[in-house]
Amino acid sequence: MDSTRHWRFNLQTPDSTKRVAVDPPGYVGNKHIATRGHDESKGRQVDNEMLKVKKAWDVALAPGKQLPMQAFMLWMSGNSVQIFSVAITAMLMFSPIRALVNMSQVLERYETVSPVKVSFMESKLALPKLAFVAMQILTILLGMWKLNSMGLLPTSHSDWLAFLDPKIPVEYTAS
Template sequence: MSKNWSIDFASLDPSRNRGQLTLADPPGYAASSNSPSTRNKQDQETLKIKKAWDAALSPGKNIPMNAFMLWMSGNGVQIFSVMITGMLFFQPIKALLTIDSAFERYESPKNKSRLLLPKITFVLLQLLTMALGLYKCSAMGLLPTATSDWLAFMEPKQNIRQYE
């Protein structure tokens, strides 16, 4: 049982139809009046802003891991817990000092003002990381929060005896 298949390729030749072959636009295609170079530049600016938001939100992705490490280190004052707590202060400070270089590759004259919100978000997440370190210092008892922590600065009580 052999069937012969045949396809007429001549009917698909556009030169034979003399330009009368028209195809419908594919679904989702929107013809725009913008030139391809203008659209490409707009796409690049949009991509830069998207990448800037990714960079701004990256410190927030580390907060749950840091919280877990703090929990695992315990509340005692040991070298491991002190090192982790110190890391929660030094890394955000270093990141805040280099914020301009972190967002430098996403800047252009057109989107300079649009980078303000990602930078503010970056700063807030770094401050949240430092607040986590501050909480850990408080849990370890390293912050002077009790009255007894300030006894060195208090005046001693004077005994006043009245002699009659």
């Protein structure tokens, strides 16, 4: 075998001059922009708004997707009062509160800028915001369930004995 032989690839096809340029699906070239004009820009704006609302829904429902994993972690930590189970429960309780405080910053990037001030219920993000709040409340309720199962919530009558007045006897005996 001759060691001086090199591989060669001919990337030119014989019919390269007869090739027809076909735009990929969804691509709008410069030739179409002049004919469509203003209608297309409105269509793009509507598409962008719909995409923003869809992304806002994804962000709003994300805490609900984490609930099964958090419930499993709480179950694995046990019901005894130990540093590990208390730390996991504290993390579970404080993270939704932090998320609710920062909710406007979380969903702010999906707001559309409008020259007219709209009310909360007229906003396109009203339902995603309510869903976000509902998911955070569900997470807090999961943490409350865990605190109750560990016995850290004052739910029985004996938990409040320190605040009750002592019973006053009705009769006295002379002894």
